[in-house]
Amino acid sequence: MSETPDSQQSHAPELEDDQPYLHRLLSWRVMRRWLFAVVCLATLIGLFYAVEDWRGRRAWEKCRRELEAKGVVLDWNAFIPPSVPDDQNIFKAPKMAEWFVRGSFLDSFRDDKAKPPKEMAPFTARQGSDPGAKDVLVAEVDVVAPAPALGSEHGGEVLRFEDPAAGDQAAKLLAAATGPCAEGPTACVIVGRPLDQIKPAHLVIGAEAAPSVGALKGFLTESPAAKARLGVLGGDYLQVSPAGSNLFRVWLKWRAYSAADYLAWTQPVEADFDVMRQGLERPLVRIDGDYQRPYERPIPNFVRLRTVAQMLAQRALCYLLLGQPKAAWHELAPVRGMCLMLEGKPASNAPTLVDAMIDVAITGLYTSIIQDGLARHAWQEPELAAIQQQLEEVNLIPLLSRSFNAERAATCRTVESTPPSELVKLFGFGGEVRFWLDRLKDPRYVLVRFAPRGWIYQNMCVGAPQEQRLLEALEVPNNQVLPGKLEQVAGQAGAAFRRSSPYTFLAAVALPNFVKATQIMARNQTLANEAFIACGLERYRLAHGQYPDDLDALVPQFAAKLPHDLIGGQPLNYHRTADGRFVLYSVGWNEKDDGGVPGKTVAEGDWVWQ
Numbered sequence: 001m002s003e004t005p006d007s008q009q010s011h012a013p014e015l016e017d018d019q020p021y022l023h024r025l026l027s028w029r030v031m032r033r034w035l036f037a038v039v040c041l042a043t044l045i046g047l048f049y050a051v052e053d054w055r056g057r058r059a060w061e062k063c064r065r066e067l068e069a070k071g072v073v074l075d076w077n078a079f080i081p082p083s084v085p086d087d088q089n090i091f092k093a094p095k096m097a098e099w100f101v102r103g104s105f106l107d108s109f110r111d112d113k114a115k116p117p118k119e120m121a122p123f124t125a126r127q128g129s130d131p132g133a134k135d136v137l138v139a140e141v142d143v144v145a146p147a148p149a150l151g152s153e154h155g156g157e158v159l160r161f162e163d164p165a166a167g168d169q170a171a172k173l174l175a176a177a178t179g180p181c182a183e184g185p186t187a188c189v190i191v192g193r194p195l196d197q198i199k200p201a202h203l204v205i206g207a208e209a210a211p212s213v214g215a216l217k218g219f220l221t222e223s224p225a226a227k228a229r230l231g232v233l234g235g236d237y238l239q240v241s242p243a244g245s246n247l248f249r250v251w252l253k254w255r256a257y258s259a260a261d262y263l264a265w266t267q268p269v270e271a272d273f274d275v276m277r278q279g280l281e282r283p284l285v286r287i288d289g290d291y292q293r294p295y296e297r298p299i300p301n302f303v304r305l306r307t308v309a310q311m312l313a314q315r316a317l318c319y320l321l322l323g324q325p326k327a328a329w330h331e332l333a334p335v336r337g338m339c340l341m342l343e344g345k346p347a348s349n350a351p352t353l354v355d356a357m358i359d360v361a362i363t364g365l366y367t368s369i370i371q372d373g374l375a376r377h378a379w380q381e382p383e384l385a386a387i388q389q390q391l392e393e394v395n396l397i398p399l400l401s402r403s404f405n406a407e408r409a410a411t412c413r414t415v416e417s418t419p420p421s422e423l424v425k426l427f428g429f430g431g432e433v434r435f436w437l438d439r440l441k442d443p444r445y446v447l448v449r450f451a452p453r454g455w456i457y458q459n460m461c462v463g464a465p466q467e468q469r470l471l472e473a474l475e476v477p478n479n480q481v482l483p484g485k486l487e488q489v490a491g492q493a494g495a496a497f498r499r500s501s502p503y504t505f506l507a508a509v510a511l512p513n514f515v516k517a518t519q520i521m522a523r524n525q526t527l528a529n530e531a532f533i534a535c536g537l538e539r540y541r542l543a544h545g546q547y548p549d550d551l552d553a554l555v556p557q558f559a560a561k562l563p564h565d566l567i568g569g570q571p572l573n574y575h576r577t578a579d580g581r582f583v584l585y586s587v588g589w590n591e592k593d594d595g596g597v598p599g600k601t602v603a604e605g606d607w608v609w610q
Contacts, residue, residue, distance in 0.1 A: 048452070049452045049453075049454075052452035052453075053452050053453050053454040053457075054454065055454055055458075056453065056456065056457030056458045056461075057454060057457050059457060059458060059461045060457035060460050060461055063460070063461040064464075067464060067465065067468060070468070072405075072468055073409060074408065074409050074412050074464070075409065076409045076410055076412065078409070079406045079409050079410070080291040080292075081285075081286050081291070081344065081346075082346070083286065084284040084285075085284075087282070088283055088284045089284050089286055090280060090282045090284070090285050090340060090341055091285060091286065091288070092282075093278060093282055094275060094278075095272075095275050095276075095279070096279040096341075097287070097288075099123075099301070099304065100300055100301050100304060101298055101299075101301060102298070102299060102300070102301040102302075103298065103299075104289075104295060104296045104297055104298060123269055123272060123304065123307065123308050123311065134195060134255065135251055135252075136189075136191075136195060136198060136251065136256045137200045137249060137251055138174055138177055138178060138198075138201065138238065138250045138251060138252060139177060139200050139201040139202070139203050139249070139250040140201075140202055140203070140243070140247070140248070140249055140250075141204075141205060141240075142202070142203070142204045142205070142246065142247060143161075143205050143206075143207050143210045143211065143216075143246040143247070143248070144158065144205070144206055144207075144246070145206065145208075158204050158205070159203060159204065159205050159206065160205075160206045161205050161207035161219060166219070167220065167222070170203055170205075170219065170220050171220070171221075173201040173203060174201055176201065177199060177200055177201040178191060178193075178198055178252075179191065179192050179193045179198070180192035180193075180321050181321070182317055182320075182321060184257065184314045184317060185309075185310040185313045185314050185317075185365055185368075185369075186310050186314060187254055188254050188255045188256065188257055189237060189255070189256045189257070190256075190257050190258075190262065190314065190317055190318055190321060191257065191258050191259065191321070192258075192259050192321035192322060194258045194260065194261075195256060195258050195261070200250075205219070210245075210246050213240050213241070213242060216240050217238060217240045220238065220240070221238060237254060238250055238251070238252070238253060239251045239252070239253040257318075259317075259318035259319070259321045259322050260318075260322070262315070263315060263319075266315060269311070273331075273334065276308075276334060277334050277337070280334055280337035280340065280341075283340075283345065284345055284346060285340060285341055285343070285345055287299075287300070293413075293414070293418075294410030294411075295410065295414055295426060299354070299355070300341055300342060300355065300358075302354060302358050305338055305341065305358060305362070306358065306361070306362070308338070309338055309366075312331050312332065312334055312335050313331075313332065313335055313365050313366065313368075313369050315331040316328040316329070316331035316332035316335075317372060319331060320373045320376060323378065325373065325378050325379050325380050325383050326383065328369075328373065328378070328383075329379075329383040329386060332366065332369055332370075333386070333390065335362060335365065335366045335369075336363075336366050336390045336394075338362060339359045339362055339363060339394075342355045342356070342358055342359040343355075343359060343399055344402075351399065351402060351403045352403060352406065352407060352410075353403045353404065353512055353517065355403060356396075356399050356400050356402075356403035356517075356521075357517060357521075359396070360396055360400075360520055360524050360525075361520075361524075363394060363396065363524050363525075364523075364524040364527065366528075367391075367528050368527075370387055370391075370531045370534075370535070371527075371534070371609070371610070374531075374535070375610075377538070379535070379538065380542070381542055384535045384539050384542075385539070387531075387535050388532055388535045388559070391528055391529075391532040391535070392532065392560075394525065395479070395525075396521050396524065396525040396528075397476055397480075397481065397521070397522075397566070398476050400474065400518065400521045401471060401474045401476050404467065404470075404471055404512070404514070405471070407512065408464060408467050412460060412464065414426065415456055415457075415459075415460060420450070423449075423456075424445055424448050424449050443505075444505055444506075447502055447505060447506075451502060455502045455503060456506060458502075458503040459504060459505065459506040459507040459510075460507070461503075462496070462503060462504050463507030463510055463511055466489075466493045466507070466511060467511065467514075469492075470486060470489050470490065470493070470514040472489075473485045473486035473489065473514075473518070474518065478569060479564070479566065480566055480567070480568075480569050481518060481522045481566050481567060483518075483519075483522075483567060483589050483590075483591055484591060486514065486515060486518060487515065490514060490515045493511065497511070519589055520602065522589070523602050523607055525566055526565070526566055526567075526586045526607045527607070527609070529563035529566070529586075530585075530586070530609040531609075532559065532563060533551060533559065533562065533563070533574075533584060534584060534609055536554040536558035536559040537554065537558075537582060539558045540553065540558050543558075546576075546580060547576050547580070547582045548576075549576060550574065551571065551574050565586045565587060566586065567586055567588060568587055568591060570587075572584060572585065572586055573585050573586070573587070573606075583596045583608070583609075585598075585606040585607060585608040585609060586607040587606060587607075588603075588604070588605055588606045588607045589602060589603045589604075589607075590603065590605070593606070598610075
């Protein structure tokens with residue numbers, strides 16, 4: 001009865017044996033071995049980081065020397081803008097810094113979220129409601145059997161759906177219904193007459209069967225003559241909707257303003273525009289701030305600059321529709337002046353790539369209003385001469401080149417002096433997740449945060465030379481762009497970056513889209529050059545009653561010097577047409593003369609002044 005059960009006897013020896021095993025495992029001799037292994041591993045990791053850091057820094061120093069030997073400036077200190085006298089600084093004029101300066105680029109990535117942006121005041125029309133939120137009926141369309149006798153029954157001439165010339169006639173009726181109108185910069189239609197005076201046209205279209213909505217819209221807008229006559233009322237600006245059996249209504253698709261209503265609605269901001277005009281009379285630009293950390297320096301308020309430029313351009317368009325070119329120029333001139341805040345004069349300043357591209361966009365907006373006024377023959381000699389004087393100063397190629405160079409130097413300074421914890425915020429790696437463990441799922445975050453610093457330098461060795469090769473497609477001294485060379489180098493860079501490597505991952509992210517930025521810049525600079533010539537042609541027409549046979553007739557009375565084509569460096573193409581107009585165009589991005597035929601994209605066809 002006192003014997004121990006077999007099960008208990010069988011376990012007893014095992015418990016006794018475990019104690020010596022644990023004792024041996026936790027003994028000082030074993031622990032020393034584990035500690036030695038850990039120390040060895042840490043030493044190997046330390047040596048790995050040290051070697052990679054040394055290799056990366058050495059490679060970057062060699063790369064830097066080679067680039068600097070070619071005249072490339074990589075020292076950020078060379079791009080820090082010098083001090084300028086306060087009385088010549090735009091941003092020292094009353095209200096200019098308050099209105100048009102914001103925090104640094106890095107503020108939006110900080111953990112303590114940036115304060116919400118200030119409202120658009122003072123550049124907000126607060127007095128009354130927006131007068132443009134209205135639906136405007138342009139025409140009512142009856143579709144009938146194609147019998148001539150039915151025309152009088154429906155109160156108008158029957159337009160045969162199959163007749164190509166009928167589209168032109170329909171365009172005349174639609175244009176007569178609305179009167180002078182134009183596309184506004186804020187995705188709207190500006191109409192010269194009061195909206196309540198627009199009387200919808202009544203169109204009677206003869207067809208065997210009721211057309212679809214799409215077919216009817218094509219009939220109203222797609223003939224060549226219709227496109228020329230309708231202007232903003234063509235294509236996407238019209239909306240056709242069924243209103244019953246064989247009955248359709250045609251509306252302006254976008255919101256509409258009458259020119260007088262928009263001017264009255266924005267009248268409260270005129271005093272602020274006058275303050276801005278006084279500030280823009282100063283020749284130099286420097287925003288106060290610390291420039292030692294490139295991405296911490298203050299930057300212009302891009303949203304406000306764009307919004308104010310759009311408001312001024314839209315007011316200029318309203319005055320053009322009302323037949324007041326002097327007032328239109330008063331509104332438009334500061335739009336070009338606003339670019340001075342982005343171009344960073346004196347020339348040693350370092351505009352960011354965003355500065356340059358906002359400048360390019362505002363320049364495009366500016367030339368589009370000039371183009372609209374020329375199409376209407378609204379500008380007169382005094383305004384045309386003043387416009388040409390401003391257009392002569394538009395020179396976007398050096399601006400874009402300087403911004404690329406400054407961005408590269410800023411990136412080099414930042415990578416060399418910024419700890420990994422700040423770099424991941426700057427590049428936005430892992431920035432959209434709340435928990436730090438989730439950030440480890442982003443390999444870019446892991447590489448920047450924990451990889452050897454030398455790998456970052458190796459990325460700089462890849463990125464900086466690639467940028468230089470791309471920059472060589474901008475021939476600043478000759479004021480030319482080389483699209484073929486740029487596309488070739490960009491293709492080589494893309495192929496290199498598609499190969500996943502710790503030596504290229506950051507360079508691929510940091511490299512800006514050179515091709516797209518250069519395309520847009522070249523297109524808008526070409527439009528500015530064409531606008532300069534078009535103003536000279538209009539001045540010639542006002543003086544002689546017709547356009548000249550060739551552009552040389554403009555020099556020197558109507559143009560001191562003719563700009564050449566940015567693509568290829570040859571003179572811009574020009575000829576007078578049989579109807580007394582003219583065709584003016586650049587060969588465009590494809591570097592091929594397509595006979596003045598524009599393409600569907602900026603990379604296709606000729607860049608035609610229209």
